[in-house]
Amino acid sequence: MQETPQTRHDNQRMTAKYEVLHDLERPVREMIARHESKRELWFPSEFLPANHGTNNDREIAELRKRAEGIGDAARVALTVNILTEEGLPHFHRLIANNLGGESPWKEWNGLWTAEEDRHGNVLRDYVRDSRILNFSVLERLQFDYVRSGFHPAWNGDPYKTFVYTSAQEKATFVSHLNTGKAVEKQEPLLYSITQRIAQDESRHYAFYLNVFKEIIARDPNGALECASEIMPSIDMPGISMANFTEYADVIRRSGIYGPRDYQKIVEQLISSWDIGVLTQLNEIGRKAQEKIMSIPARLQKVAEFIESRVNAKSFTFDVIFGRVLNMA
Numbered sequence: 001m002q003e004t005p006q007t008r009h010d011n012q013r014m015t016a017k018y019e020v021l022h023d024l025e026r027p028v029r030e031m032i033a034r035h036e037s038k039r040e041l042w043f044p045s046e047f048l049p050a051n052h053g054t055n056n057d058r059e060i061a062e063l064r065k066r067a068e069g070i071g072d073a074a075r076v077a078l079t080v081n082i083l084t085e086e087g088l089p090h091f092h093r094l095i096a097n098n099l100g101g102e103s104p105w106k107e108w109n110g111l112w113t114a115e116e117d118r119h120g121n122v123l124r125d126y127v128r129d130s131r132i133l134n135f136s137v138l139e140r141l142q143f144d145y146v147r148s149g150f151h152p153a154w155n156g157d158p159y160k161t162f163v164y165t166s167a168q169e170k171a172t173f174v175s176h177l178n179t180g181k182a183v184e185k186q187e188p189l190l191y192s193i194t195q196r197i198a199q200d201e202s203r204h205y206a207f208y209l210n211v212f213k214e215i216i217a218r219d220p221n222g223a224l225e226c227a228s229e230i231m232p233s234i235d236m237p238g239i240s241m242a243n244f245t246e247y248a249d250v251i252r253r254s255g256i257y258g259p260r261d262y263q264k265i266v267e268q269l270i271s272s273w274d275i276g277v278l279t280q281l282n283e284i285g286r287k288a289q290e291k292i293m294s295i296p297a298r299l300q301k302v303a304e305f306i307e308s309r310v311n312a313k314s315f316t317f318d319v320i321f322g323r324v325l326n327m328a
């Protein structure tokens, strides 16, 4: 393909971004070490015994009894949380492609993927042991979702990848945390699983947030330009799932995760990255700053609009055995 002035310009900017990434390798090594020293490694079998020779029939019987009390909205939230986690191959690929090979980024991708992998595992183990979902429907959803992939329009841009992962880690944190709260009374075991996952998400969030902070310090104009493209609305990884809009509606109506949560996330990112007070920006940076600063008010309007428009609604999903779910 012939190089046009525009593609030449884009290529030069991408090269500059990789130089920033290269410059970040030392602080990133320290961040990885800090991350690992703070987090306690855990495994799904600590929550749901599965080792050879263990006989936990009674434990499982009690678990199933307690799990009967888990409401259908929480089951829907769990379904989406599981599917989101099981989309891990998509994210491993995006991080590997967008951050490059021989570097601490590769080390981070391996560590992060291994940590994330347990989230899908433990939730899937839980719903299998507890029988709270139609498991074969869940398996089919998982197959379809993994197969269809996740293809955000980031053009391989590493800065956009970090903005997205910062927002997305925080969104999964909120979702696991609040799903846990919705089941806490009936099922303390599931509550403790979700809180453990949420802790991991919170540490991942801190990692990506700090990486992007370092990027802003080195290339504020490029960083803000990318942030202004990603932050208005993040594509949820499950967007390609069948019934995703209805699942998201149930999750919003049940107070687990919705547009107001996303608005809070954007506000936190803006304040953690000091976006409002950055000076010495060029025209591109200033425009991006202005655009980013206007996002929370716009998100608030969207949330108000959705809330004013909705009435009570009924849902049915195969994954919760086709039961009717009436939501206010």
Ligand SMILES: [Fe+2]
Pocket: 085, 116, 119, 172, 201
């Ligand atoms: Fe996760």
Ligand SMILES: [Fe+2]
Pocket: 116, 169, 172, 200, 201, 204, 205
């Ligand atoms: Fe995470």
